[in-house]
Amino acid sequence: MKGIGRKVLIFSEMFPKPKNSSSGVFVIERLRVLLRFGVEFDFAPVSTFDNLLIRLLKRLKGITPSAPIDIVQVEDKQFPVISISLRLKDRIGLLRQKTDSWVKYAERMAQTIERRKNMKEFGLFHAHRVFPEGYAAMLLSKKHDLPYLVTAHGGEIHSISNNNKTAVREVLEKAAKVIFVSKALMKDACEKLGYDKSNGIVIPNGVDTNVFKPIDREEARKKIGLPLDKKIVGFVGNLIEVKGAHRLPAIARELIDLRSDVFFIIVGDGPLMKLLREKMPTKNVHFAGRVEYELMPIVMNAIDVLVVPSRQEGLGTVILEARACGARVVGTNVGGIPEAVEDEGIIVQQSEDVERELARATINLLSNLCYSCSTNEFKKKWSWQSTVINEVDTYKQILKEYDPDD
Structure with missing residues (x-):
């Protein structure tokens, strides 16, 4: 150029x-x-x-x-x-x-x-x-x-x-x-x-599709110590209300009640960490804390569904990173989330029952799981x-x- x-x-x-x-x-x-x-x-x-x-x-x-x-x-x-x-x-x-x-x-x-x-x-x-x-x-x-x-x-x-x-x-x-x-x-x-x-x-x-790209999911899970026999649902972001972190306990409880084979991983840190540790289910949940950016492609390859429960969002770069690694996405209908998710997931409307709807949408994706991959069209656009x-x-x-x- x-x-x-x-x-x-x-x-x-x-x-x-x-x-x-x-x-x-x-x-x-x-x-x-x-x-x-x-x-x-x-x-x-x-x-x-x-x-x-x-x-x-x-x-x-x-x-x-x-x-x-x-x-x-x-x-x-x-x-x-x-x-x-x-x-x-x-x-x-x-x-x-x-x-x-x-x-x-x-x-x-x-x-x-x-x-x-x-x-x-x-x-x-x-x-x-x-x-x-x-x-x-x-x-x-x-x-x-x-x-x-x-x-x-x-x-x-x-x-x-x-x-x-x-x-x-x-x-x-x-x-x-x-x-x-x-x-x-x-x-x-x-x-x-x-x-x-x-x-x-x-x-x-x-998103850098030379870095964020599909790798073997079993190997990815082994590298970060996640179970191989579970469906992995992940949240990645700052643990603050604008990112919807306060919604995670209700989402996780609903998910685990609906499916016993769900395992929830929370990647990130922030002021809501103490609250989440107190209110999240005691089983099938892992707090990873902040993860070095170099390890994020492994995290994104280890999860099946990324949950983005934000109250506001400019675009949601983590959505693009997850999609580039083949994960599906469930997110709220706010900000640029629908633009980033496109047709590779489910968008949930904001409501009083948004946590339950996010959980049910996640179950829907897990029940009909198919891993996407970065197409040439995706790479060109994003x-x-x-x-x-x-x-x-x-x-x-x-x-x-x-x-x-x-």
Whole structure:
């Protein structure tokens, strides 16, 4: 692929962390393909770190402070992490969703990036996530008279507080382009924020089908210690309410009541872990905790059905990963889940009985189990290469409109 003529500065807080190697993988996968395509870009991974007082308070509460991250490695390239120190007052303001705290944080992000990068090198800013990264991109755009685009991944739209709606809408409206990872997410932005979508396009996340591909299921189960004589149902994600983790005990109980040969595996960690350990059935359930991303293809090959009980979802990359490995999917009818599931599973409407309906849909798939495989059509539609080709075309379009003589 030919270059785009100008260098792009890409930045985000979302990238793999020591405690969560799956975090922001969808950003890193894009960068890998950009490197292979020879597109000229720089990446500014942004991270916050706690000052001495916050670290001391965490230790007093028995919380291990996060280890600082210095470098993000993508293929053979190393990108230094841009760290921003947060005081206790800053942290409290962000937790309380105070707009002025988030705006000040975005301002500090823009200023810190400016100090660490030579702005004269770039022709375009690309922020992954609308807020606060997109707000920082908007500030840099205004100061340096360069266009910016943002990719909306989900949480910054569907979980936005009322306090921050005006700021987020401003970022969307002033961007040269806004990329949404699903049609549903764009619709959500229109309905919640009054966004007119005139500069919006949909480019979904992808999946690496060279990594996520079918392997022998029995061998996969042996590698992670799962029973060979059970039907394996899995949940993969953060253990938070927006991901529907609070629904898992009711789903698991219904499943195990209906079929004694069901085994439930929960992959992930989060604030609901204690609740789940208390309320999940005591038999035929395994808590795997966070799993290194390199092991996720084995996990996806070990399960028969992936359950996605989310209350909101931008797209659901885990759905694509499961499908690429041949698993079927049951998910709620929210966000981009139906777009990712397509006809390789069952979509359940939100209702008071959603847990029971998810369980029954899972039983339906288990009773008529047939493993799908990644077809050429699937690979073409959902590959990271397709995603990045569309994003690079967007870069070219923006740069041409901004400087038609370039």
